[in-house]
Amino acid sequence: MTGDGTRAVRAGLPEPRANEPALPGPAFAAHYHLPGEVAGPYTYGREGNPTWTALERAISELEYPAGVPAAQTITFPSGMAAISAVLLSQLRPGDTAVLPADGYQLLPALRERLEGFGVTVRTAPTGDDAQLGALDGARLLWIETPSNPGLDVCDIRRLADAAHDRGALVAVDNTLATPLAQRPLELGADFSVASGTKALTGHGDVLLGYVTTLAPELAAAVRAWRKTTGAIPGPMEAWLAHRSLATLQLRVDRQAATALALARALHDRREVTSVRHPGLPDDPAHAVALRQMHGGRFGCVVSFVLPDRPHAERFLAALRLVDEATSFGGVRSTAERRGRWGGDAVPDGFIRFSVGVEDTDDLVDDVLTALNLAQTNGV
Ligand SMILES: Cc1ncc(COP(=O)(O)O)c(C=O)c1O
Missing domain, CATH: 3.40.640.10 (Type I PLP-dependent aspartate aminotransferase-like (Major domain))
Known part of the structure; x- marks a missing residue:
């Protein structure tokens, strides 16, 4: 094959x-x-x-x-x-x-x-x-x-x-x-x-x-x-x-690699809790995901929780390379406060982040900068 x-x-x-x-x-x-x-x-x-x-x-x-x-x-x-x-x-x-x-x-x-x-x-x-x-x-x-x-x-x-x-x-x-x-x-x-x-x-x-x-x-x-x-x-x-x-493999591979890098970077932040991504070795989903998902492709979505709704909104507004939008899987990164729809049982500060095909370092930098700004602007 x-x-x-x-x-x-x-x-x-x-x-x-x-x-x-x-x-x-x-x-x-x-x-x-x-x-x-x-x-x-x-x-x-x-x-x-x-x-x-x-x-x-x-x-x-x-x-x-x-x-x-x-x-x-x-x-x-x-x-x-x-x-x-x-x-x-x-x-x-x-x-x-x-x-x-x-x-x-x-x-x-x-x-x-x-x-x-x-x-x-x-x-x-x-x-x-x-x-x-x-x-x-x-x-x-x-x-x-x-x-x-x-x-x-x-x-x-x-x-x-x-x-x-x-x-x-x-x-x-x-x-x-x-x-x-x-x-x-x-x-x-x-x-x-x-x-x-x-x-x-x-x-x-x-x-x-x-x-x-x-x-x-x-x-x-x-x-x-x-x-x-x-x-x-x-x-x-x-x-x-x-x-x-024709570009499916290129996209999902890049997105999965960047999603994992982003999840790792988020892990190190004190104000970020409940980081979820099936590719993270300590994620509760990892063992089963490793068995049934191929090629290290654990998807383009990372979810995490910021302290509250205003903090999450400041973070989203401070992102420069990421569009605030729903959906996921696109070539351009998107993120949203999922609770704004009212349909999911998630905390107010819950962010669903969809990783695009931007350069990994650029994207991770953008997220970390936005996290810093969200903290500074809140005090
Ligand atoms: C897991 C999942 N299934 C189904 C759908 C529905 O797909 P569509 O928006 O193309 O109708 C979505 C949309 O976000 C989804 O996330």
Whole structure:
């Protein structure tokens, strides 16, 4: 098998053909020529598009390099559309789902909707594989590892085996790790699901989501869901996403290395507490992360806590190389006081920091300078 960078550069590309581009441009089509009988592969724009096909092949190659059995990917216009497609296509009234208690902040809204449809929802934290205790009678287990924004990690293989023993399906939100760091299908999950809005596309200019699975019947159900709800990605977004994959390894490697350097620097500051990053050797998530995340890629996010909200706001305002913005995984570093959204159980001074691809020393200097200013300006 080729290396990750080589696979990322070539993922999903067609066979080279004289006088054709390496990556064909986006196909803008609401309908296709369709004389006579209805026959595939492309009939109507809501059902299929060659630009999606190429991107979906690329993501399948990254999520499941073994290629046998063949993985199928279905792309969506956002991560939430992909998550909803799995949960709402698989769960029926009377079913039970187990969600993480500390997952992405829109999961509670999805929980309410599922409960409105007669699905029972249980939650348990990501850390210490606590979802194990909630699996009896479940039809579907939803895992998010590393979790956003707390950066806890759970053992996908262990949870997937336990869920399968009880007849439950397993879906893993692979957003933070990316398929270059973590491959849930190899660890036994039935679905790998992600927001491609983050590190996968990495430029902060595209929203995208995807679902990858090895089971043809699960792929068919998710594809049918997309067709029925019309939750389809635009060809331009799909093409931009595919183009971005060529630099995926460069970006995630640089981001992971800088994130670790930043986490170490934060560790040494007296006013900073609860620094979390799965790559830190003394982080509670490190041992499991080391086992199931590849290549020292522990993600681009570092979280930490400043003494209070004003201190955190002074810090954010003093940063020069870091945009105050939400989301993560982009080439430009961003940071925010996560509590401002109200959806996560975090202290007022909690900062979620997303490391970009700036030079490591520049970024660490900027953060340390901002920390100094935040302290001085506060007295
Ligand atoms: C872990 C995780 N999953 C899913 C999503 C939702 O993705 P999107 O914003 O593309 O809908 C996010 C967004 O931040 C996320 O962090």
